[in-house]
Amino acid sequence: MKLKTIIISAALLISHAVNASEHSRQIDIDNQVVTKHKTKILGERINYTATTGTQPVWDEEGHPIATLHYTYYKKTDVKDISKRPLLISFNGGPGSASVWMHIAYTGPKTLNIDTEGYPVQPYGVQTNPYSVLDVADIVFVNPVNTGYSRVLPNKDGKMPSKAEQKKRFFGVNADIKYLAEWLNTFVNRNNRFLSPKFLIGESYGTTRVSGLAHELQNSQWMYLNGVVLVSPTDIGIKRQGPVKAANRLPYYAAAAWYHKALAPELQNKDLLDVLEEVETYTINQYLPALAKGAFISDAEKQQTIKQVAKFSGLSETFVAQNNLDIPTSAFWKELLRGRGQTLGRLDSRYLGIDKRDAGSRPDYWPELTSWLHSFTPAINYYLREELNYKTDIKYNMFGSVHPWDRTNNNTGEQLRLAMAQNPYLNVLVQAGYYDGATNYFDAKYTMWQLDPSAKMRDRLSFKGYRSGHMMYLRRADLEQSNQDLREFIQNALPNGKSAKY
Structure with a gap:
């Protein structure tokens, strides 16, 4: 909402008090604020602009049905923008704002937190000396109802029903479709069609960018150089039954190792x-x-019990x-029950305390409450005070998007097909060893299953980190994960090589 200084009479004040609808809390449908900045990344001075604002989502008749808030960082003094990569960033949820990777991973600012990622007052942001802004411009996008993004009234001035909103925005395939259209507009407005383009998504954002890779190529004719999956979901590649159960064990071992809960013969080894x-x-x-289920032999079952307990x-x-x-x-509750502590879900380095040591699951997620401590004040301060974007709209860390339509999730197959269609397209998977929500071994399994033909395995890579879901919160992993991303972007540039097999 644009702020204006107006001097008005008492009579007009009374009139405006009566017409309260004129002062309803609404976001501007199409606006932007541009600010200039400088920073230092890996010792190199970088000048850049930050554009933060809103851009509409239109229906088939050209009527705005939603507006998405975004922040776009662009390095200045670039001679040839066609050679400058563009990194398009989404978080997940579904229903989560882009705040997490924006002010903690790839952007030019990062949180005021300690070296392991725990909140420290006073809250706020500091320079991110490892940001990939040195090698790529970055846009952080907030899907509908996250951040400042909102559904708009229809052309008759009425808000669409919940069913209408779900059909247009709140489902695996609806989400991909409208975001692809929105990105086409953004890329055209900012003259980035010739630039190498990369998508990065975290958690549910990996489902989003996997589907977008295919949708952008096949509906918007926009071809990518890379897709980065951070702490990925199953992207439609099912992990059920024995596979689902077995895949947890390496994560359990990592969490137990971190908390020194393993036997000395394992504890004394490197993770x-x-x-x-x-x-x-x-x-x-x-x-x-x-x-083998119930028909496993007694001897094998006892040996398995012993080995699983050990690991x-x-x-x-x-x-x-x-x-x-x-x-x-059960694992989060049981592992440290004797110490009177529970484990975090998204990052099992974090510890909680429950009302009772008894029970089968923790009372709350200590890592999430810890993160909201520092992220919420930081993003509200940063957008308003440093990027000069002022609005009375609430910044939704988590927005109202449920019930989410998860049917027909074929995003993994869509990503495989996009890779097959596009010889330039590479995929990087990043995961934290202590993430219990989207565990790292599941991430490896998904990568292994993505292309059963193995004809594109040289374009798939995995990087693991000694932290959790948001592996970049730990300072050492912030540096390493950005460097891995930086090298991935640079190596995915064709440098004159033709797109052919």
Whole structure:
């Protein structure tokens, strides 16, 4: 909402008090604020502009039905913008704003937090010396009802029904369709059609960007150079039954190792050495044992119980009571029960305290409350005071988007097909070892299953980090994950190579 200084009479004040609708809290449908900045990334001075504002989503008749808030960082003094990569960033949820990666991962600013990612007062932001703004311009996009983005009244001035909103915006395929249209407009407005383009999504955002890679190529004729999946969901590649149960064990081992809950023979090893051993056991022995179900032999079952307990830090009794299949909620409650602490879901380095040590699941998620501590004040301060974007609209960290239509989720297959159609398209998977919501071994499994032909495996890569869902919160991983992303972007540029097999 644009702010204006107006001097009015008492009579007009009374008139405006009566016409309260003129002062309704609304976001401007199509606006932008541009500010100039400078920073230092990897020792190099970078001058850039930050454009933050809104751009409409239109229906088939050209009527605005929503407006999306975005922030676009562009390096200045670039001689040839056609050679300058553009990184398009989404978070997930569904229903989550773009705040997380915006002010904690790739952007020019990062949170005031300690080196392990815990909140520190006073809240706010600081320079991100590892941002990839040195190698790519970045736009952070907030889907409908997240951040400042909002559904708009229809042409008759009425808000669409919940059913209408769900059909247009709140589902796997609706989300992909309208965002692809929106990106076409953004790219044209900012003269970026010739630029190499990359999508990055975190959590549910990986479902979004996997589908967008295909939709952009096949409906908008916009071809990409790369897709980055940060802490990915299953992207429609199912992990059920024994696979779902077995894939948790490497994550359990990582969390137990971090909290020094393993036997000395494992605890004294480096984490990656432990995980290599657990992954091998998971694929070759644990998964086959689970597949046998009730018809596993007594001897094999007892051996499996013993080995799973060893790798998970849980007791053999607890593993047996769960028939070898330990739910994540039970693990978060059980591992440190004797210490009177629970584990975080999205990042199991974080500890919680429950009302009772008894029970089968934690009372709350300590990592999420910790993150909201620092992210919420920081993004509200940053957009308003440093980027000069002022509005009375509430910034939705999590917006109202449910019920979300999850039917017909074929985004993994859509990403595979997009890669097959486009020899330039590469995929990078990034995951934290201590993430219990979208665990790193599931991420590896998804990557393995993405292209069963193995004809494109040289264009698929995985990077793991010693942190959780938002691996970039830990300072060492902020540096490493940005460097991995920087190298991925640079290596995915064709540099004169033709797009052919």
